[in-house]
Amino acid sequence: MTGLADALMLGAGWNAALVTIGAALLGGAAGAVGSFLFLRGRALISDAIAHATLPGVGLAFLIMAGLGGDGRNLAGLMAGAAATALLGVLAVEAIGRRTRLTEDAAIGAALSVFFGAGLVILTVIQSLPAGRQAGLEGFLLGATAGMLLHEALIVAIGGAMAVAAVWALRRPMILAAFDPGFATATGWPVRRVDLAMLAVVLAITVIGLKIVGLVLIVALLIIPPAAARFWTERAVGMAAIAGALGAAAGWVGTAISATAPALPTGPIIVLTCAALFAVSLLVAPQRGALAALVRHRLMRRRVLQRQGLLAMARGVPAADPAARAVLRGEGLIDAAGQATAAGRAAAARLMRDEARRALLRRLRPDHPALQSDDGLTPIDALLATDEIADLDRRLMRGAGS
Amino acid sequence: MNGAEFVQLSLTPLLIGVLAAVACALPGNFLILRRQALIGDAISHVVLPGIVVAFLLSGQATGPAMLAGAAGAALVAVVLIELVRRLGRIEPGAAMGVVFTAMFALGVLLLEQSDSSAVHLDVEHALMGNLESLIWFDAEGWHSVADPVALAALTPELPRMAAVCLLLALTLRLFWRPLVLSTFDEGFAAGQGYPVRVIGLGIVVMAALAAVVAFDAVGAIIPIAMFICPPGAARLMTDRLGAQLAWSVAFGAVAAVAGYLLAGHGPALIGLDGSVSAAGMIAVTSGLILGLACLFGPRRGRAAAPPGGRAGA
Structure with a gap:
């Protein structure tokens, strides 16, 4: 257990410490912004955003490798991921607003089609001359082992920026979640607040790709708010508690995962979240079972x-x-x-x-x-x-x- | 490609793809009308831990053990979602999100911990499936379709998928009226004495059956797409549920065939070697069909729906 204690105390190496801090920041931001998605009843839209990053990752790799650069440059892959994730959100919004299909159908459609396109592009990449393509699978489920220094820095700084964005947007998001009419009257158009919220979710997803992976990042946005709901009846309190739970899961999960090779980071963080949820469900003083x-x-x-x-x-x-x-x-x-x-x-x-x-x-x-x-x-x-x-x-x- | 090659290499994957698409599209029509579109997605995720556990217990990653594991996991998931929803008083979407992500994470962890790489069981395989590998070795041409020896060597996924398809179609035919009534107007159906809760559960069970059997044959992504895209596109074509089902079956079949052919021959058309993921391509094709329906479907707009909606048959 000394390995785990070291990892928890950030003693498992400089890169690992950066990743752990980044994961904790990211978990905190995800828990907080997830609370507002939860209160708006749109928790699962983040699943569409996450799955829609895959074709972007693949295309970015192809473009960067085609231009003679390093196809695995993390910043480039994240930019590609953000681009197609944005397309995915726009598709969900357009289907939901323009047609009579409901938002959950739009989410499911965008999720499966973009992910399918991503798989197609991944198979194209696998058919290219070998050597440079390895590693993209890490974006499916997250892989923090062997992360380079600049990658760890991107994760840590990205996490800090996500926290800052949530903090800056806290007031309009609370208003939009609780009293859309009042929010509009006080000059916060709910639609724009919703879009800003989705932009933060998108940023969190893209930053989290390398840590949690795109299949499971949605858990960081859903489970901590659902767990926090047991501890409080107030929106602000819920966002704060969800942020704390998410941060704890990010920290502890990354540390546990760093102790052995067969402990993939994404699933471990998600299972830590799930454990916190189970505890909350059982023992919370007012709403607990x-x-x-x-x-x-x-x-x-x-x-x-x-x-x-x-x-x-x-x-x-x-x-x-x-x-x-x-x-x-x-x-x-x-x-x-x-x-x-x-x-x-x-x-x-x-x-x-x-x-x-x-x-x-x-x-x-x-x-x-x-x-x-x-x-x-x-x-x-x-x-x-x-x-x-x-x-x-x-x-x-x-x-x- | 000549006839013999086609029968040997492409006939079974094509048929399995079409049958999987139809099996998922049929219950999908009811799921999207009941605002449960993402149940298919959830089931396809929770199947993974079931299959891994079945493998750890039985040492097999195919056939009945895998199906039993998947079905067991789907059952556990339904119970857990209900528990979380009831005990926590959490809305269904979020309850589903909590359960399916946690179970999928558990599945991945078990997979990493066990030494199952030897039997070709990995996450990517689970997501993408391997439609292309479901070939019919013993076929020598179209005459093999009537040859009992060759038929005996047919990949078992094909008859299994066909049986599920038939079962679902018969079930829908048999319980058509209660299914339609409880989907469009649950209160009225309950007033007529129909057990609406049992019917709701029945639809989820049908979806789970389709997802589990299709997952075994073609991976996760085809069922997830087929639960939503063909029925969604069909919903934009017509106001009558019967016609919607027919459209969705047609869309699903077209997506499966076109996607499969594009995956195999598309790269050659643009001067690339090899082929791309058939499952991914089928999902993309179904998305293209939905996109076209969103742009041109005669009943695409909200205003196009007649007031009150017609529970047509």
């Missing part, structure tokens, strides 16, 4: 207790064995099913509460306490002391007369 389960159990317990006490007040044992079990567990009945002193007191309290509630409902049906009443919380928790005293006086008088 365990919290929901606990809430459900507590609620059921209160309902059963109330059932049991109502039956006890009528002088009969509770019909539901689950209700009897709850009463026994709280010492309200003994092993033989007979009410204990505490049980009788609790039943009396419940009956008094019921009487108060019924009276309040008759006297003041629009009382705010009745609006928030769930039938399980004692009504005196929702009333002022003098209101309770007044109700009790009327109840006494009613009983006396």
